Amino acid sequence: MTTTRTLPHWDMSVVYPGLDSPEFAQDFAAIVQDIQQLASSFDTHHIQKRPNLTVDSEVIQTFETITNQLNIVLDRTKTLSVYISCFVNTNSHDNLAQARMSELQRSLVVLSQLSTRMTAWLGSLDVEALIAGSMLAQEHAYALRKAKEQAAHLMSPAEESLAAELNVSSGSAWTRLHGNITSQLTLAVEVDGETQELPMSAVRNMAYDTDRDVRRRAYEAELTGWKKVALPLAASMNSIKNEVQVLAHHRHWQSALEASLFANSIDSQTLEAMLSAARASFPDFRRYLHAKARVLSVSRLAWYDLFAPIGTENRTWDFDEAAAFIVEQFGTYSERLSGFAARAFAEHWIDAEPRPGKRDGAYCTGLRGTESRVFANYKPVFGGVSTLAHELGHGYHNVNLAHRTPLQRSHPMTLAETASIFCETIIRHAALQKADEQEQLAILEASLQGSCQIVVDITSRFLFEQRLFEKRQQRELSVDELNDLMLEAQRETYGDGLDEELLHPYMWAMKPHYYSTGRSFYNYPYMFGLLFGLGLYARYQQDPETFKRGYDDLLSSTGMADAATLAGRFGIDLRTEDFWRASLEIIRQDIDQFEALIQK
Template identity: 25%
Template sequence: MPDNQILQERKEMDARYQWDLTPMYQDDAAWEAELATLDDQVNAMTAFAGTLKDAVSIGAYLDAATELGRKLSNLYCYASLRRSEDTRAEDGQSMYARVTAKYVQALTAMAFAEPEILSLPEETLKAVVQDEQLADHKFTMENLLRQKPHTLTASEEKILATFGEALGAPAEIADNLQDADMVFDAVQDGDGKTVEVTGSNYITLQMSTDRTLRKHSFESYYKGYRQHINTFASSYAGAVKGATAEATVRHYDSSRAMSMAGENIPVEVYDNLIDTVRKHMPAMYRYVALRKKILGVDELHYYDVYAPLVGDINVRYTYEQAQQMVLDAVAPLGQDYTDLVRKAFAERWIDVYPNKGKSGGAYSSGTYDSNPYILTNFTGTLDSVSTIAHEMGHSMHTWHSNHHQPAQYAEYTLFVAEVASTVNENLLIEQLLQKENRPQMRLYLLNQYLENFKGTVYRQTMFAEFEREAHAMAERGEALNPASLNALYKKLVEDYFGPELVMDEEVQYEWARIPHFYRPFYVYKYATGYSTAVALSEAILREGEPAVKRYKEFLSMGGSAYPLDELRHAGVDLATPAPIDAALQKFERILDDAEATLAKL
């Protein structure tokens, strides 16, 4: 799809490039029929209240909760996928709103369980955890016992659960504002042609070789955010205050400690990441200077940071070419892996092209009982190809977990969620570099590799530091308003990208467009995940089968162990700064390659 093509309505587009959700539900009517059965199953869970005294009763409850969770997950996932197809459409919005309410209702109905179990005497609890009748749920029980100091009474947990939908409102407000309501001014490119600016094509426009187009689209895009910055600040402040209030109620030192405790990750891992990346700031400043030199500009502006370093190469790929590139890239992972990727393409697990109202960006989403579906907004760039490889990594992780773990342990934690996706991305770029010796094309590919590091390690760590400071401000009682949030973000951009980058006025508003800020303390996992993926992909290419075996075992572990332990099984220890250091040393080697390649032009 060309960058400047006017978006079409979804119904006008070729269905071959849209995901097929019928294996999940035949149609919306089938979804409605299953939704109608949910209340009885939720109500049945309340019958367990007051009975959770021993391994038998607790095991029966956990089995029933797992089955209800599967049904809720199917209903919620389908509604979410349908809403993503066109965020303006009332049917998808209605389905999503109703199942979200049901989800909260179910959580409220089951809020008694953990406090009731944890109210048992210590010796009884320890005996229950070791009882063979609970063998299928032993890790669940061990994890529950670990969180006992932060679990409230049954009535208190029920009250908190009833606020679930309200606490999710800030994210809903921001999402709807960005995806459904915000409209950006069309702009003129360097030839005077009118180009539409949307949330879906903004980054693609920023990667254009046309500097006039980059500048105008940058100004148009952030004009939209500036006009709504008070709403964004209010919605984000609401999300932060909700998180900090819950942390206080649950007796955590901070909202960050609460967010990380669920996966049993020490806060030192977060701080190690920021400290280690800050130690490697000179490498990023060097990259920014290289970018300025290659682009030949007197001043490097923020709308230059995505511009391709090799300006006269405008490589585009068809979706079919992208499929083959991904298959070639993952070949080192074995025939079984590539066959599964081929199946995903053939059976339409992917919603490929942008359309009017479609959610921006990309994601992978599925359930224990469904295919792991992928949403992309493919535009034919190398970045679009890389996105398909990335999301396919998520889907392959989901598939392996679902097929090797029982339902209660199939869902892997967010901490490891970005590992498989980035392994695929790295295998793609390494495979392309291996075959490419022409200086211009090689520099083009190295640019992509450097951008991956910039976007996933440096920028996500910058985002992580923004979150750490914003939540700390709220916990100190300081105001989270446009002025304070803008100032915090602008200072971080200055720190992370250095003196060569001009701080355009629009830069300070960028925080408002980052949706992951509404999932507190998630973004740092992109950086730790990328660093892990660097180690794993290099091991796969260097060692072959032994590393592939460890990697596939990791993919198959789901949520059956704590994430740091799963990564140690794969061969990476994030309890130390070493993987972050090693990843950024790799960044410096790629930068060396880029500078050497530039000398050959």
């Protein structure tokens, strides 16, 4: 990787000097004590399921006292938890960070139990009467109504408490195992005629190499690596999915998918409308894949060709150049967005360097107030720039949420991608305008890569998980069976767009989204986010000034209304295919332009 300077690491010293500092130890102890005091307050006020509880002045006062205390504790705990995880995710060999995370986990269990008790208590109340009698309740009306509905799906208090306690050594433990195994996995791969031992993240980055033989060797090394660790990862997968199903059954959800739809604030009609529109778009995506195959002079793309660059970028996107470009182009939307991005780069919020022990992928997490941290494995191509813009979009979302309480900020995955897709689209349109035809081809290719992953590949991941849940009701699945399920889903979605003899059977092992008891069906919200974000960008283009007046407020309200209600502010009906088809039409136009450039 060639850049003019070392890729940046994020600066965590502005929070604490280090994990072994007295300041960290003092706050860690204080937060543990805060959670214990909150538990005592819950006991004092009998915050638990209490059938037929009348909403009177005493209950209103109790609600306001407990809610204020809970919001304060959630804020402080979030900062500490994110601080520790930033060390774990960039260096899973950091034993001190791993130990501190394990210690904190004990208190997080208590906090989870208290949250469940709060939900059960609210389920005992007439929340409409509570909302009518308290300004604080009015400000948290959406969360209260969601809690009321969720309370109907709680087990007994003893069962919920036990489930939270056991999760540390069951679901969460399997999640940590997956993270540790995958971040520490190194592979032997030939680079420039020499065999090197590289971390999985670096090997996966080779999928973007211009040399097909390099991509093939990296793909083969990756599959060999996943095969070596497939047994413990299959055990993790089987255990997590069984736990999710057992809990969904005992909480009286019809399925894990029904519980996921509730958590993501959409209904089955919305999901089916989106997936149906996606399926109708597959021929267009296969057209894109066939066109790419022609450029690469192959009869059919292999899996390792999916991310192959085409077109010619006249410059390497050095990280500093990427930063300057993002700041400048965000400014075409607003000074506020541009200023936010400039601050993120100046204050070292971004960890961009791939290195041993660091997990693969990219994400953004809120840290404190308006501050976020962006995790990336930067590649000096336009795709790397686009990823940075995407993650900074999440950070801008966090800025708009900063004045809300933690209970108001909690928003579903379906709406979490709203700002990130919007920001990514700003950057892509700007880059296309400044590029010659060869660069346009490279930029469109990078964009279509991402769209294909989010529409086609995520459908395959959804189908895989749906069928896995069905089969897991009978028994555990072997590594071979998991591979077969994944290949079946890939053939069904990619069709003749890929060589079906060169697919990726271990995508179930690679994707961390499968390995969380709290985030089942973590896939379709990304498709929702892409298409919703594109639809909003189209509204912005139609009437920029009107859109700007409502957009930041929309972002700040993503934890205060369901997706259909928020979409309605912009005249969008999520329950019909029309909106989703209109968003996919934007992608289809990119495919048309891509084909036209190829013909030239």
